Amino acid sequence: MGKLKDRLIEREKNIAAGKYPELAVQKEGLIDWEILCSRLSSLVQNAREMARRISASPVVREMGECVFALFTPEGEAIAFSTGLFLHVPNKGATIKWMVRNDYEEKVGINEGDIFFNNDPYIAGTHAPDQISIAPIFYQGEIVGWAGGLNHVPEVGAIEPGGTTILAQTRYDEGLFMPCIKIGENHKLKFDLEQLVERSIRPSVWWLLDNRARAAGLRIIEDGVKELIDEYGIDKYMKAIYEYIEDTRRAAIRRVQSVLFPGKYHAVNYLDIPLKDLPVRHPLNCIVRIPVETTILPEGELTFDFEGSSPAGAFPFNATLPATNGNIINQLIQMLFYDTKYNHGTSQCYKLLVPPSVINPPSLVYPTGMWITGVLASGCVVECVSRAYYQMGYREEVCAGPPTLPFMHVGGRDPHGRPVSISLFQSGYCGMPASAVFDGLDVAYAAYNPQVDFADAEMWEKIMPLLYLGRRVHCDSGGFGKYRGGNALEELFMVDEVVDKFDGSIGISSCTVSAKAFVHHGIMGGYPGACSYRTYIRNSNLKELIDQRMPLPHGEGDDSTNPDWVKLGVSGEIHTVAAHIPETQFKKYELFHMMNSAVGGYGDPIDRDPRLVKRDTELELSTLRSAEKVNCVAIDPETLEIDYDKTRELREKRREDRKKSGILAREYLDKQREKIIRGELPPLAKQCLNDCFKGSDRFLQSFVEFWQLPKDFRKIS
């Protein structure tokens, strides 16, 4: 057994036995200890900022989809830069996998080596999330690892753009390189670069990002050696474990002090409409992700996902590293936002995830669009929010995070060069409503809260589309006392005919929440609106441009009579609540895209009428929803509030609810009969039956709740 493997086994044994390091170096001198920690954080942050400037990809350069970290020899993160928090546990998992699989003997781990991984079953989330790891040696002994990760927008999948909705196995998702040594003596290997060059579409993103990460790793490696020279190897090697332990203790104290103990439940779903797509195995299904969160008074946290749907032939599965990464990502944002960013936060909770859609039992399941992992974290957010509410910290209560719709483009850029890229700004969705204010519109990417929106002009330089408009999509956020943040809508005109035969063609789009609400509200708030796509083929846009007529910039405030219709755009107009497979478009055709709107908080008729008025003035909301949903009377001419009429509307709504609602017991009786007779929609039956197969506990609770016969096993 190699030395590293001994250390890893020893470390894990100690943690399992509750043997954590004492904070001896901290006690000797707190200020010095903190200064060293701060210098390590600066080192990894510096590596990140420098790597961003080397990358060619707007995803990394403009938007910051990049994160660097320093690890212990056993693969535990000591310091993380800002960026993709969901990889805090992930990158270390790469190291642990290599160590457990005897890389020391079988492959060799030497100074100057660079390892690469994009296999999400080892670490990461999908093929585009690419990790580079380098061991750090000091006087011949390994003292840690440097790691860098960023999202690369093209990986050679069956459709361009890095992820594909058509993937039904892992083998549709592009080039995987699991823990491969891509560099020696600080130099990237030429042959492996040829492998990438010849296996994917434009390889510039991947290859230059490799160099960007390699440069960042070198900064960290050299910086650590200098710090060890300054502080001494003994002090350094003790302090790095103390940072993790100090954070673990801080995380537990945080849970004890701000979350009310108890049991909390949430359930999320994802719609998967693939039947009408050109897939090998047409299917429609809906998958279920429930969580039971237990918070003990001592600060122990457990998340139990029993009852989740099984994995399937769709790209929305999330590996266990991806699920864990999403959860820690949300916990860092909600709970541990002011602790040190290191492995310590991962040590304060237990995760119970059965083989399922959020922990597929075999490598064959595709995971390119790991949305189920986000939904698992959304369940956790809802539970933590309720625990915060009960403790009185209302400013931290919120609805669940948005998931990521994608739009991918392949073709030629304005300079005739082949391009294949995912339009990442579609990840910038509404922010969930909180208990104290509205969610920000178009302001939040759940997986990377620090990220910045890239300029439209930057995207136009590298793809065959031109923006006609980029706006807030009004009334899309979930209604509530505080509304969910509205989604982004974008209207594109296709600029050039895409080349049919070079393997990079067309536009494709993942349309999350097309058939089912995915972004739930909380405590009486509604879910964010469903999403859909519109494209207009064989349009008359060229004529309108030649005639200098006004052009549409978005859908407008009436989706039943969109602006492109009002302004005389004609052609074959398709509005679909569905994913769009890779589709060729011609010049002057249009594509309308919207991303995710998120859930609201509280009863919509508790909303302050002044907020409703403000939203209508800013065209974030319509007069229709003001009256029908929030029950606020606003004069359409002056936009002034009629408070008396508002009081009447709200009183009437309360009375109407008491009339239209039926007693829960009656509802249960009616539903029970339907369940026994099998009178549920086919997709609901399939979903629930699949979950029964995986969980006796869920089946039993289902039978008890609906008071079904004891021998009930499935819905017929």
Place this chain on the structure above:
Amino acid sequence: MPEELEKRLQSKDILRGLLEGTLDGETIRQIQRGVKDEDRFEKVLEIEQERVPWAERILVPLQEHLYVVKKGDEIIVKCFCGYEYGDYRHNWKLDALVYERDPSDGEIYVGQRGCDPEWMILREFYCPGCGAQLDVEAVVPGEPFIFNQLPDIEGFYAKRPSLQKKVLGGSIEKR
């Protein structure tokens, strides 16, 4: 953050504004960024007790409109309006009014913004007393009611004996 500002942000007056929705955005952001006051629960409990129109002692505010209160020997869920839902260990939704909404009915969501009712429905839970909308479940037909939260009241108060004495005047019997 200056000590004076921190004290002000943690005062009952400011917290009352937070609960009642009268604070400006910048003050809320300062509260979010500041150190969490360890006695927040106690202060919010006092504020809520002053707000509710009934006399039962609040043990924990459960969610919007709903409270867990001590009523005689029982611990129940009670709405701000006074409607009582029964033992807090049972899902209050079983004593609420339920409306199953077809999401494509055009009332809340227009056009394609509502989901397909063959895939999912909305279950709206209303208070039978005041008609407040307490929860909206977006679920597949057939999903059991979600029991959102069961606070561990005994465990919480056992770690805070002086607060327990203040709120209850004694202990909560193991239930």
